[in-house]
Amino acid sequence: QVQLQESGPGLVKPSETLSLTCAVSGYSISSGYLWGWIRQPPGKGLEWIGNIYHSGSTHYNPSLESRVAISVDTTKNQFSLKLTSMTAADTAVYYCAREVAFWGKGTTVTVSS
């Protein structure tokens, strides 16, 4: 069974960079599929952040494209999210996923000084 687990800081200061990692088990990222990140602000809906292929090719949400970078490390079977210039509006639960079927449990990120 494919499993994904997010990890990273739960608290980030305004203007800092968020770094999250998604560890994948039960499937090799090198074997294919799209891998990505989705977030959900408190009490709101789901927002797609971006996807990456095992080759490293990426697609990003235009609204975040200037601040976001997704990378993959096939040797560790994990992929990562970096989001720069964090503000309170970036406070959310961040999910990693293998499009479309498998999601992690999510990690809560709060932006506050």
Place this chain on the structure above:
Amino acid sequence: ETVMTQSPATLSVSPGERATLSCRASQSVSSNLAWYQQKPGQAPILIYSASTRASGIPARFTGSGSGTEFTLTISSLQSEDFAVYYCHQYNNWPRTFGQGTKVEIK
């Protein structure tokens, strides 16, 4: 961007009744449409994708549609089905989600 519009925003249904949820895309997404169920404090789980029920999902859930019009029908609502449902297109870039339909107990 492909805008996904779900209706209604809230659906009040009695247990045992049928629920019909709609999702409309602003441009064709072919059959590349997924439905997710989300309960409070939990990650979304896949109900349907590309007209195929996900593994372990009861047969009372039926998805239909292609192109721009999609429907998720729950034939006889059980207590565990009361949740928020999101549609998600994975045909076009950027990927997009609908705003959600909350299915609540009447």
